[in-house]
Amino acid sequence: MLQIYNTLSRSKEVFKPIVPGQVKMYVCGMTVYDFCHIGHARVMIVFDMVVRWLRASGYEVLYVRNITDIDDKIINRAIDNGESISALTNRFIDAMHADSDELGLMRPDQEPRATDYISQMQGMIGKLIENELAYQVDDGDVNFAVRLLPRYGQLSGKSLDELNAGERVAIDSGKRDPLDFVLWKSAKPQEPADTRWASPWGEGRPGWHIECSAMSCDLLGEHFDIHGGGADLQFPHHENEIAQSEGALYGKNRQDDDAPFVNYWMHNGHIRVNEEKMSKSLGNFFLIRDVLKRFDPEVLRFFMLKAHYRSPINYSDAQLEEARAGLVRLYTSLAQAQAKTSPLDSHNPWAKRFTDAMNDDFNTPEAIAVLFDLASEVNRAQGAEKQALASTLKSLAASLHFLQRDPTEFLQAGSKQESGLSPAQIEEQIAQRQAAKQAKDFAKSDLIRKTLLDQGVVLEDKPGGLTEWRRA
Template identity: 85%
Template sequence: MLQIYNTLSRSKQLFKPIVPGKVKMYVCGMTVYDFCHIGHARVMIVFDMVVRWLRASGYEVIYVRNITDIDDKIINRAIENGEPISALTKRFIDAMHADSDELGLMHPDQEPRATDYIAKMQGMIGKLIENELAYQADDGDVNFAVRLFPNYGSLSGKSLDELNAGERVVISGGKRDPLDFALWKSAKPEEPVDTRWKSPWGEGRPGWHIECSAMSCELLGEHFDIHGGGADLQFPHHENEIAQSEGALYGKDRKLEDAPFVNYWMHNGHIRVNEEKMSKSLGNFFLIRDVLKSFDPEVLRFFMLKAHYRSPINYSDAQLEEARAGLVRLYTALAQVTLSQAVKAELTDLQNPWVMRFTQAMNDDFNTPEAIAVLFDLASEVNRTQGDEKLVLASTLQSLGGVLNFLQRDPTSFLQSGTKDEEGLCPAMIDEQIAARVAAKNAKDFAQADSIRKALLAQGIVLEDKPGGITEWRRA
């Protein structure tokens, strides 16, 4: 049975969907004012994995990931560039989709854009004012009154006195309390006309936090199964989502028996570079498209899932090279058989010890490091066995790898591929050297043949002699 670490309870809990057999999941997506970096890649890869496992386990999943297309950073970038908001956001939405496709990820079932849900946001803000949980300040902004919501702090596990204004909470003169946050931001004279909407509180735009509450409630309902995002969103963003969503629904008098906004909160860990959190302010971030100029997308996915989704990851080229070496080991095992002849392993076959171990790992809060360890053990068994058993084991390896979006390519093609920008030998040049080595062996010039092998190895090319005089190669 699947157990999920719930940030709200700070413990693993048995997963029980609201509707048996069906899962509704919302993940906070990107704010589209720049290209996506590998921190965004981790969110996309982690929750792609979660959806794949839920569906492989028989659940019908509705996966929603939003796009924030109105935000202070977007407005500032559009002003800097001298272009309309719509042109800026379209360009970076297209770039985000291109990055996701290059990574080989599924598209969400729905991908709502904030600007399409302004009316829903205004309705929710009106309800919060009616429930006396929000007020319009002297500066025109409408703010949520944090101290009037009794359960604030439940997600972060801190009392109001312990909480400080988060990195995206702006303290202004219009707020009654530093923790109060904007639901509706009054338009400023210098802001473009395409950044403002009419409302009962004057022209303006929504605050960042209300966007996700409105979109998730509209598409998944006021009570759904899983809400995910990066660890940096736990406070204040997700804390504020709970407050405004439950505040609009229940007011100040939420009872213990009232259904929560979300049952399970999932947060993936940070990306670190040289043991420091990756951030644009530190200038130590890497764009997805730049990383993929040098490394295969499957290598980046494998790197991300080698670590548990809740753990921080230290990013470096050396770590990606290590991930590639791991994939080489798995593909090398698959290259020994003709997989088209094999029967795919079924995840329901728990009599299969490999399937059982893999399933147990994934059901333990999506423990991909342990699941990948099963793949490595399975690859070792493929290397040791012969005949029909070898074929069955290799098929099982490929099938289980496929659940994590690995090992679905032609093994030889993967093994002969290298980094995308390397200047090493091309396949034609390697084939020429192999032919020269064969000629040397036929002439019984074994010293020359050995010299060619060593020269290729020095350039990262491994030769493997097969029965029948066939020589295959792969990159180290």
């Protein structure tokens, strides 16, 4: 029975979908004005894992992740570059997809762009004005009146007096209250024509928060199962989404028996770099594509899922090398048998342990520990038992999208950090060692083995005079 930690209730809850057997899930996506960094990678990998496990558990999942393709950062970058908004955003959407594909991630079922949902956003803003929860100020902006919604603060767990405006919500003299946030931004004279849309409140563009409410409600309905995103979005962004969505639907006085906007709120933890917050100013800001020049994509994925999705995670080259070493252990076990991916018997004790871990709020560290225990059993087993255990290992790992490559290919690829010997050079050394063994020059044979080991190449002699090799 799947349990999910719900940020809204601050507790694990048994997962009960609104429609039995179906899950509707929305995840806040990227603002596309630059290449994706490893913080984005964590969001993408975590919720890819969630979707895969839900589907492996038999659910039909509709997965929506938005694209923010209009906001201040995008406008400023386009002006600086001397290019149109669409040219800039299309370029970085393509780059995002390229990074995601290299990481082996599934594309969302729907990937709505904010600029395609302006009319839906305007409709929701109009409803909020009608419900007396929004107002227009002298400069043309339309703001949400936070203090008119008694339930505001339920996600962050703070009272209105405790809350701060937040990084994304500028305190403006035109607002009635510092906590109020913008729903519609009036166009400024210096802003390009492709950054403004006609509206009942004058030309302008939507605020950041309203886009997710409008797109999720349009694609998933006014009440859906799971909403996800990074921990930094809990307040104010997700708090504001609840306020907008429930304010448009119920007005000021939502009743206790009214259906909430979202049943389960999920937030993944922050990424730190060498125990410091990742930021461009500190020079510890890593793009996905730069990391993948130095590390295998499966290594990055394995590193991210070794930690529980809600925990902060410390990124460093040493941590990624440790993750690669873990994958080497698992692939080394698989290399011993002809493993096949197949449906698992629910009575299989390994499958039960793995399933219990994943059903405990997607506890990937415990699930991966099961894989290591199973790999140890593969190493000890013989014959048909070894093959059966290896197949179980590969099948369980498939739900996390690990261990699906040819083991020899992975093991011989090694680390991108090291130059090392080429496969042809290694094979030449193995041939010389074979010749030395045939000539009974065992000292030379042993020297070649040691020399290769010193260069990070492990030799394994097999029956029939065959020698296999892998990178250490």
